[in-house]
Amino acid sequence: MYIPYADIRPDLITRKYEGVTCHTVVIRLSPIIGAGSYLTESTFSYGTHHSWLDEHIWDTQQQVEKSRLEAGELEIYNWMFHNAIMASIYTHGILEFDNELGNTI
Numbered sequence: 001m002y003i004p005y006a007d008i009r010p011d012l013i014t015r016k017y018e019g020v021t022c023h024t025v026v027i028r029l030s031p032i033i034g035a036g037s038y039l040t041e042s043t044f045s046y047g048t049h050h051s052w053l054d055e056h057i058w059d060t061q062q063q064v065e066k067s068r069l070e071a072g073e074l075e076i077y078n079w080m081f082h083n084a085i086m087a088s089i090y091t092h093g094i095l096e097f098d099n100e101l102g103n104t105i
Contacts, residue, residue: 031073032060038080048085 035057036042040049053076060072 030069031077032057032069035073035076036061038085052079 035053037044038048038053039057040051040054056072056076056079060069060076063069063072
């Protein structure tokens with residue numbers, strides 16, 4: 001059964017909606033948390049099965065130094081942008097600076 005988002009929004013934002021929906025996902029503390037959805041082994045992978053993503057997401061998820069974590073996130077989401085995996089920017093609300101082109105993406 002399809003229910004338009006506009007119909008359920010009032011109940012979603014007041015937390016009164018009874019049912020399953022992906023529209024109540026909380027804000028992620030770090031973009032790398034959402035990047036896990038792009039791994040080949042993810043049950044919700046968006047169909048983005050790519051060895052480059054698997055390698056770089058796994059590596060970045062292991063980082064404990066903030067600067068290395070942020071550099072990995074930027075590399076991953078810039079790669080997604082340049083390879084036309086646009087869902088990532090919409091899904092995670094990413095706004096990053098692309099050092100190669102000097103543009104905000």
